[in-house]
Amino acid sequence: MKAYRGEPVIFADRAPEDRRAELVVERLTLRFGGITAVGNVDLKVSTGELVSVIGPNGAGKTSLLNCITGYYRAQEGRILFNGKDISNLPTHRHIEHGIGRTFQNIELFPGMTVLANLLLARHLHCRYGFAAASLFSGKAKSEEIRQRRIIEEIIDFLEIQSIRKKLVGSLPYGMRKRVELGRALALEPKLLILDEPFAGMNLEEKEDMVRFLLELSESWGQTMILVEHDMSIVMSISSRIMVLNFGEKLAEGTPGEIQGNPDVVRAYLGDRSEEPAGTDRAGGGR
Numbered sequence: 481m482k483a484y485r486g487e488p489v490i491f492a493d494r495a496p497e498d499r500r501a502e503l504v505v506e507r508l509t510l511r512f513g514g515i516t517a518v519g520n521v522d523l524k525v526s527t528g529e530l531v532s533v534i535g536p537n538g539a540g541k542t543s544l545l546n547c548i549t550g551y552y553r554a555q556e557g558r559i560l561f562n563g564k565d566i567s568n569l570p571t572h573r574h575i576e577h578g579i580g581r582t583f584q585n586i587e588l589f590p591g592m593t594v595l596a597n598l599l600l601a602r603h604l605h606c607r608y609g610f611a612a613a614s615l616f617s618g619k620a621k622s623e624e625i626r627q628r629r630i631i632e633e634i635i636d637f638l639e640i641q642s643i644r645k646k647l648v649g650s651l652p653y654g655m656r657k658r659v660e661l662g663r664a665l666a667l668e669p670k671l672l673i674l675d676e677p678f679a680g681m682n683l684e685e686k687e688d689m690v691r692f693l694l695e696l697s698e699s700w701g702q703t704m705i706l707v708e709h710d711m712s713i714v715m716s717i718s719s720r721i722m723v724l725n726f727g728e729k730l731a732e733g734t735p736g737e738i739q740g741n742p743d744v745v746r747a748y749l750g751d752r753s754e755e756p757a758g759t760d761r762a763g764g765g766r
Contacts, residue, residue: 500562501527501578501670501703503548508557510543510727517543518554519727525671525705530697532706532714534738535724536748541707542584544724545673548705549581550574561671575604580669582660584676590649594640594659595631597648601666602627634662638692654685661692672696672704678713686713693717711749715739723748 505523509516518540525531533541546552548559550571558567561577569577588597605627635641638658648656657677664672674693678686690713696702697717708714714721715735723730723738725747731738738744 499527499670499701499703501525502560502562503671503703503705504560505544505548506558506560508544508547508554508559510540510547510552510554516727518547518724520557521724521727521729523722523729525703527703528697528701529719530693530704530706530717532708532718532721533724534708534711534714534721534748535730538726539724540727541724542675543727545581545675545705545707548574549579549673575667578668578670579673580664580667580671581673582657582664582675582677584679586653586656586660588648588656588660588663591647593645593647594651594662595635595644597659598631598634598662598666599627601663602631604667630668631666634665637665637695638662639688654681657681657685658689658692661689665696670703672702674704674706674708676707676709678708678710686710690717 503523503525505521508518508521508523510518521540521544523531523533523544533544535541543552547554550566550569550573553568558565560566561574561579564577566574566577566579589600592600635644638661640655640658640662643651643655643659648659651659657680661674661677664674677693678689681689693704693706694717697704706714706718715738718735720733721735721738722732723741723744730747731741731744733741739749
């Protein structure tokens with residue numbers, strides 16, 4: 481980020497209470513018929529943390545995220561965000577409370593430009609009605625300028641100035657992932673949830689994304705939950721890691737504690753001493 485080194489001016493204006501992101505997941509259980517996707521899981525995330533959720537295929541990672549963001553409703557347990565029970569709220573109310581996310585499969589509008597996709601995410605913060613918009617009155621005009629300024633800061637931060645007017649569908653996969661991160665940031669989330677943001681990226685694209693996430697964590701103080709299978713990234717940027725296996729919590733701790741946990745090694749990480757040199761061990765799926 482060059483023009484707005486450290487943190488965008490607009491976001492820096494937020495009061496401490498507007499940054500607060502205290503998530504408490506208690507005894508969460510989600511079933512699909514006779515299958516338990518998430519079983520009695522507890523999770524706490526504090527303001528400013530970057531917590532990663534890892535586990536093998538079918539561990540329940542995305543199902544957990546879908547409950548936190550309101551796409552699924554768990555049969556048991558509850559989800560508290562900043563002291564409010566959001567367990568049964570619809571998805572759009574989760575967003576209003578300050579929870580934004582990216583998706584495993586990119587959920588952008590491919591026939592629209594990068595700029596248009598980012599601006600769409602600002603609808604939540606627009607402070608004028610239909611009449612003012614139709615007439616493009618002074619209030620609407622000044623509000624549009626304010627929203628555009630925020631988007632421009634995000635574009636500068638993610639270094640996507642050169643593709644701002646390009647159709648999303650014409651972009652390479654890794655760049656679309658970057659745009660999706662930008663759209664999530666445009667919501668001004670208190671809690672940012674990232675579902676496999678590095679999937680499908682080459683090494684250079686991964687390095688750029690790591691740089692952006694570290695800047696978000698260290699300079700912006702952004703609270704994040706990350707689901708990812710690249711263990712070299714997870715171990716290097718996470719404050720704390722929770723491991724899921726068959727829908728249940730297997731372990732939780734610092735990166736060092738997780739790497740040294742024999743149960744985690746057996747279930748997911750594997751014994752690296754038996755692998756050929758140069759092996760890049762990573763899982764896939766959910």
